[in-house]
Amino acid sequence: MNFDEYRTYDATGLARLVADKEVSATELLALARDRAAAVNPRINAIVRDVPATPEDVPDGPFAGVPFLIKDIAQDYAGLPTSQGSRALKSHPVAEHATVVRRWLDAGLVIFGKTNLPEFGAKAISEPVVWGPARNPWDLSRSPGGSSGGSAAAVAAGIVPCAGANDGGGSTRIPAACCGLVGLKPGRGLTPAGPGMAESMHGAAVQGVVSRSGRDTAAMLDIISGGEPFGPFVPGLPTAPFVSRVGADPGKLRIGFRVPSAINPTPHHEAFAAVEAAARVLTELGHHVEELPRAPYDDAALARDFLLTWFVFVAWEVAEAKRLTGAGDDAFEQDTLIMAALGRATSGVDYVDAVQRRHEHTRRLTTFFESYDLLLTPTLATPPPRIGEFDLPAVLQRGADVLIKTRTARFLRYTKIIDDMVDQNLGWVPYTQLANLTGRPAISLPLHWTADGLPLGVQFVAPLGGESLLIELAAQLEQASPWADRVAPI
16 A cells, blocks of 8 residues: 555545455554654644554554544653643653543554644644644644644544544634544543543543544544543443434534624635535535524633633643642743633632533523524634734733733733733634533534635534534535545645
């Protein structure tokens, strides 16, 4: 097999070739490593090698398929999990994450860890410790974040599928930037252990970015299910997720919305993406209609999301310092700013924001009484350029003074907060809803801009709607195939 042949297969297809002894795991790993050697210097997707033994893989559903994991919340025993931070770059972990163990048991050959922003705290992947990951569709642009390295690697053809996770859009945003499928499962369906029961009160979940709906479904089958130390036993479907690929989703009622309170005037390509999806959906027999307003208070949800996010970053910085003895100089300026804002948040305000998730969930649940799915763009703009969200020099200097004098909490009274809101959510105002409400959502690569850049669309489903999203994804993949689109790198 040569690379041109390798690239035409998704992970399911490669696994079938290995099972039929048409190709070996060793040969596939060599192809993946050769491709990485050729393109990774340009896209900076893989930041750490993982020892791989393709000759001795379990006889699982993906036996022999090369795979990459994200360098946060997907621990590999004996290696550091950097979380995109200088503080943790050389701090090894003692045991595999549950999700990694399940991938290994499925026969996947893990040979590297992928790039991400520090602590996964941004929608772009430009960490100081590793340097920026780049989008294979345009090397001057971001592959998104926080699973940007994984998405870049898949889009560049290194692997057909890679590990991702999602606490505010971190699977769906990179999928949308790189022309891939990205599913965020509902709360609790995938494991967070063994280091914790659930991350960010269940808002953050595990998953993959992939080139096909069937890979996404099959991977969800592998990683779904609780663990003995988990907070609850998740409800699983009566049939495997992969069995829903090709099943008829029926005639669906779909409401769509493009403007948001965070970005009332999205890029015209965001409108074009949803309009194109609506046309295909209508041709497939679904009922699609535009919503006069968002079915939830998106401005309040954004504030609640950022408040809890800043507090979580403050905890992550404190935990990294506890584990490694690192000082402030081991963290990025933006991270220290977010941490300072988190520490300046009162306990009552934090609990208020967490408790208000129920309000957002009830509003979304009311919407689902009339509709089966919510449709939005995944991005409000095309993928941004590398460095586009760097703080202006004058604000960087001012922030440095406040951080060094331990008065950074006063940043909450400056323009820097508005700038950070714009940077973090202005171009991705749609994805946090599914995280805070615990509902499943998927980004599908149904649109490319006039400049040839991917810009995905998002579907949000009710509780337990993963199977429906997989059915619809397969139907849309059949109607508007995307696998033949190849990034120009």
